[in-house]
Amino acid sequence: MHETSASHAAHQHTAPTSFIRKHVFSLDHKVIGKQYYGLALLAVFIGMGLSWLMRLHLGWPAWPIPLLDKLSAVGAPSGVMTPEYYLSLMTMHGTIMVFFVLTNAPFAAFGNYFLPIQIGAEDMAFPRFNMMSFWTTFMAFLVMMAAFFVTDGPPISGWTAYAPLSAVGGDAGPGLKVGQTLWAISIAIFCIGSLLGALNFIATTLDLRTKGMSLARMPYCSWAWFVTSVIALLAFAVLLPACILLILDRTAGTSFFIPAGLVLSDKLQPHSGGSPLLWQHLFWFFGHPEVYIAILPSIGIVCHILPVFARKPLLGPRATVGCMIAIGFLSYMVWGHHMFVSGMNPFSATLFSVPTLFITVPATILTLLLLGSVYGAKMRFTSASLFCLGFISVFISGGISGFFLAQPSIDIYLHATYFVVAHFHFVMAVASLFGVFAGTYFWFPKMTGRMMNEALGKLHFWLTFIGVYAIFMPMHYLGLAGNVRRYSAFVDDYLIPLIPVHKFITIAALLTGAAQFIFLFNLIWSRFKGPIASENPWEATSLEWSTATPPPFDNFGGKHMVVYNGPNEYGVESRDGKDFIMQTSPEKAPAS
Amino acid sequence: MGKLFAVAVIVITLISVSFFVMHTWWMPVDISTTGPAIDHQLEETMTGSGLLFLAGQLVLGLFVWQASNKNPARKIKMFPGGASPLVAAAIILVGIEILTLTFVGTKAWGAVNLAPAAADSLHIDVQAEQFAFYFRYAGPDGQFGGLHPDKIDDGSGNYFGLDPANDVAARDDVVVGSLVIPVNRPILLSLHSKDVGHSFYVPELRIQQDFVPGIEIPVHFTATQTGKFEIVCTQLCGLGHYNMKAYLQVMSEPDYEQWLKSQEGQ
Amino acid sequence: MRMKFFAALGFTVAMGSALMVFATPPPAGSGSITGKVTYTGTPMKMKPIDMSKEPSCAKQHATPITTENVATGQGNTLEWVVVYISAGDEGTTTPSQGVRYDQKGCQYLPHVLTMLAGQQLQIYNDDQTSHNIHPLAKVNQEWNKSQPPGSPPIDTKWDKPEFIAVKCNIHPWMHGYFAVLKTSHVSVTGEDGTFDIKGLAPGKYTVTAWQEQYGTKTQDVTVGAGAATANFVFTATPY
The missing domain is CATH 1.20.58 (Methane Monooxygenase Hydroxylase; Chain G, domain 1)
Incomplete structure (x- = not known):
């Protein structure tokens, strides 16, 4: 059954010869995966640049930033940014990072490249859909970038785009005319691309597994991509209509999110009957699962990579997969914890708080299992394994602060402060990116045929690891002192004494950001000058290491792979004297 | 390593x-x-x-x-x-x-x-707008005038949309830009917003509550110390969000009464 | 100290340029229209403005400023009424020098600024805080820009005649007006309610008085060699 469908996929297309079909409009999941990675790379450096500008402004608000007035004469006359331009940068930073980096890199990029290979398929189930989903996402990115260049300025309502600020149009201030509409259109397009991708991942996982690749033998990152695509299918299916309603409110005069009697810019708005809370419910029904869309693939990547370098099996593989599924399931019951002080019925706060706190159970189990997997290991310290260990550390740090924010009573005080900023940056952004870094150092040889430079990789790790703590740990202190987020300047009496902390964070952010150029250099340099990689340089078990480096067009050179073992056979004594058994090796792994 | x-x-x-x-x-x-x-x-x-x-x-x-x-x-x-x-x-x-x-x-x-506000709470009405808070006291008649969004006019200081020409209860309403309250007395605020979402956050009170346009949200608390504190907005409301604030002044009961009298005279 | 100096300088320049506009040499004629604008009835009380949220502005005012939408003087006079020739005036050319509008102490100075359509307008932020200038134009193109402290003046102009309400989105109490006209024969009443439109050639004119709360009143006036008189009376209501 599996074999037939796999060969069916193989016959859907043959290796293209023209440049365009090979590298641009390619149907090959490996090319599409690299395209997603390239897009995420471009996006992450843009997003990081925006955060640099924001941090500079927060640390030294009166300093003109060189050349910023060339970028936007209206947004930064003489180089000092206006309050609305700060909010534009903040909105674009959040949107670009959440959608085009954290969703694209660990999920769409690596998932596309490695999911079919890891399950022994020759391509995705729907290669044409796959190509469409990338180019749709790319179009969404272009539309989002276009928002930088409209005369009224980029949107200012944050990546959450709360209505009615996002819905009423230009009367609410600059940045809320065309820029905000482009934002909504871009996100709607992005949803379509993600829905296509999620369907494809699900169909591929369920239908194209090769002979012997039972669900129980699937590598953990394939499991994570599968669970994530189920989450994504349900989440983006809600955000898409929400964006359409927002676009209608903005352009067609409807009132889904706008109540009666609003007065903006001295004008009574011609709307009635809408509900601002409706937007929040729809957005967070997507938004909270989105957090897991960002982090689950990275959890999977770390669970996949850590045993390779620990030279011992992952502790509790079944529990690991169970926890991923539990997190995915619970992620749909907790969106209201973003809305404790939103004015929704206060009784529902308790209702949302309990499942939120319960998510800490599978999250704690995952952490303990990762720690238990490090215990007694013969660790090989490479850039990839360091980022895995760093992942565990930042995942703990970010997870712990969730205990505070999950409780409505404490959230009264900490809501919308820098404590929240610290929390989600640690647990969602940094943890997820550490997974991406680990994945990059780990898979780069397979993707390009060359090894990355380990010395630069380790330097990158140390600067980044210490850097993110220097940036985000102090934000907890700021939050405890009541420092409100999303402020373009700190003019309140009680916030002025906190400005030195902001200066420290700014310096840390500039240095940590600069360290990322080491990574970029390493990527580019190793792509052309790195030492040639062997078929299985890390001595790993999964299927991507059973094929040529880089893999041929149909992944396995016409062979149909047969799988005999799970991915977890490390720390064993194989017949050929190695300490691992490949998934494709007919040798039966000894019962542990 | x-x-x-x-x-x-x-x-x-x-x-x-x-x-x-x-x-x-x-x-x-x-x-x-x-x-x-x-x-x-x-x-x-x-x-x-x-x-x-x-x-x-x-x-x-x-x-x-x-x-x-x-x-x-x-x-x-x-x-x-x-x-x-x-x-x-x-x-x-x-x-x-x-x-x-x-x-x-x-x-x-x-x-x-969840607990209801005390029955003897001092009732104060709060209007949030881009980018300021305004507070309304019922005045000598103890009655709030009705709100008419179409009457809102910042230029003449009618931040709430009162209609004193037709609404007698509105004529003596006291509208100010700072929240002045007596110490140790339960306070009940009614939050409503003129335009977009805002939030009422006083770190010292451990109170944070969003304003949602279109609905009125009650908030109650009792301050136990006199002094001057800051009320800041925590819900992104547009370009002046960072600068949206007001002062909370907690006074002794006699000071408060005196202050209220002086305001009613204006 | 330095800021005070610049603020004082700014204020002087502002008043100077405002005077300059009113004193723009008319094309011809030595006739003029003078008069007084008053009200009958009870005007609404001007409300004191609580600026405590912006301490750098609040400390510039010893006593709180009030709203200015119905500014009155002794003897039932009305301030900030724009009196201008609305018909019968031909051939006004746009002067080369611009007009200046200041934001100082979180207040617009002057409260009502007159200018010709097409005349350059420079908007200064003399305060230590960011301002946001939002002219709520309906005939002209509406815009909305922020001006952080220390940034260069906003240089702009209005193409079509219109009374444009101006508000600051950061400080909601800041309200003023641009009176964009197609004539330079205009005068804005002072606290004593008087106006003086100079430099008119003899002839028949229609004079319009515009008050932001009460709207417009017009009358026809015949100007000879000397000063003609026209008085305007608005009906005030307490609410």
Whole structure:
């Protein structure tokens, strides 16, 4: 059954010869995966640049930033940014990072490249859909970038785009005319691309597994991509209509999110009957699962990579997969914890708080299992394994602060402060990116045929690891002192004494950001000058290491792979004297 | 490399924890009757999760230190007992922690958000707009005038949309830009917004509540100390969000009465 | 100290340029229309403005400023009424020098600024805080820009005649007006309610008085060699 469908996929297309079909409009999941990675790379450096500008402004608000007035004469006359331009940068930073980096890199990029290979398929189930989903996402990115260049300025309502600020149009201030509409259109397009991708991942996982690749033998990152695509299918299916309603409110005069009697810019708005809370419910029904869309693939990547370098099996593989599924399931019951002080019925706060706190159970189990997997290991310290260990550390740090924010009573005080900023940056952004870094150092040889430079990789790790703590740990202190987020300047009496902390964070952010150029250099340099990689340089078990480096067009050179073992056979004594058994090796792994 | 990692993790952890323990940056003094329960809840959580944080990072450091032993004769070791005890421990320990936090925390939440306002509360109406707060007192007649969005006019200071020409109750309403309240007296605020979402946040009161356009949201509290505090907006409301604030002045009862009289005269 | 100096300088320049506009040499004629604008009835009370949220502005005002939408003087006079020739005036050319509008102490100075359509307008932020200038134009193109402290003046102009309400989105109490006209024969009443439109050639004119709260009143006036008189009376209501 599996074999037939796999060969069916193989016959859907043959290796293209023209440049365009090979590298641009390619149907090959490996090319599409690299395209997603390239897009995420471009996006992450843009997003990081925006955060640099924001941090500079927060640390030294009166300093003109060189050349910023060339970028936007209206947004930064003489180089000092206006309050609305700060909010534009903040909105674009959040949107670009959440959608085009954290969703694209660990999920769409690596998932596309490695999911079919890891399950022994020759391509995705729907290669044409796959190509469409990338180019749709790319179009969404272009539309989002276009928002930088409209005369009224980029949107200012944050990546959450709360209505009615996002819905009423230009009367609410600059940045809320065309820029905000482009934002909504871009996100709607992005949803379509993600829905296509999620369907494809699900169909591929369920239908194209090769002979012997039972669900129980699937590598953990394939499991994570599968669970994530189920989450994504349900989440983006809600955000898409929400964006359409927002676009209608903005352009067609409807009132889904706008109540009666609003007065903006001295004008009574011609709307009635809408509900601002409706937007929040729809957005967070997507938004909270989105957090897991960002982090689950990275959890999977770390669970996949850590045993390779620990030279011992992952502790509790079944529990690991169970926890991923539990997190995915619970992620749909907790969106209201973003809305404790939103004015929704206060009784529902308790209702949302309990499942939120319960998510800490599978999250704690995952952490303990990762720690238990490090215990007694013969660790090989490479850039990839360091980022895995760093992942565990930042995942703990970010997870712990969730205990505070999950409780409505404490959230009264900490809501919308820098404590929240610290929390989600640690647990969602940094943890997820550490997974991406680990994945990059780990898979780069397979993707390009060359090894990355380990010395630069380790330097990158140390600067980044210490850097993110220097940036985000102090934000907890700021939050405890009541420092409100999303402020373009700190003019309140009680916030002025906190400005030195902001200066420290700014310096840390500039240095940590600069360290990322080491990574970029390493990527580019190793792509052309790195030492040639062997078929299985890390001595790993999964299927991507059973094929040529880089893999041929149909992944396995016409062979149909047969799988005999799970991915977890490390720390064993194989017949050929190695300490691992490949998934494709007919040798039966000894019962542990 | 592994030993370096272990040391780095432990140093980072100890530095991070020390600032929490020393309260270098901490919540401001609490001035409300419902605040102590919230502070207590936060401190309990800080202790519990602080210990978890410390334990998690230190164990990570320790394990990585051990795992970096390069002795070629060393064999890998499995975690004693395997995964099941860890899973069970996580479910039981975290489960207990969750249930406790929920049980205790619901009381603190309930005192702020579920309990009704005292019947003798001083009722003050709050209008949020881009980018200021305005406060309305009922005036000598004890009656608030009705609100008419079409009458709102910032230029003439009619921030609430009162209609004194046709509405007698509105004529003596006192509208000011600062929230002035008597100490130790229950206060009931009605929050409504003229334009977009805003939020009412007074760190010292341990009160934060969004304004939602289209609905009126009650907030009640009792201040226990006199003084001047800041009310700031915490819900992104547009370009002037950072500058949206007002002062809260808590006065003794006689001072408050005197202040109110002086306002009613204007 | 330095800021005070610049603020004082700014204020002087502002008043100077405002005077310059009113004193723009008319094309011809030595006739003029003078008069007084008053009200009958009870005007609404001007409300004191609480600027405590912006301390750098609040400390510039010893006593709180009030709203200015119905500014009155002794003897039932009305301030900030724009009196201008609405018909009968031919051939006004746009002067080369611009007009200046200041934001100082979180207040617009002057409260009502007159200018010709097409005339350059420079908007200064003399305060230590960011301002946001939002002219709520309906005939002209509406815009909305922020001006952080220390940034260069906003240089702009209005193409079509219109009374444009101006508000600051950061400080909601800041309200003023641009009176964009197609004539330079205009005068704005002072606290004593008087106006003086100079430099008119003899002939028949329609004079319009515009008050932001009460709207417009017009009358026809015949100007000879000397001063003609026209008085306007608005009906005030307490609410």
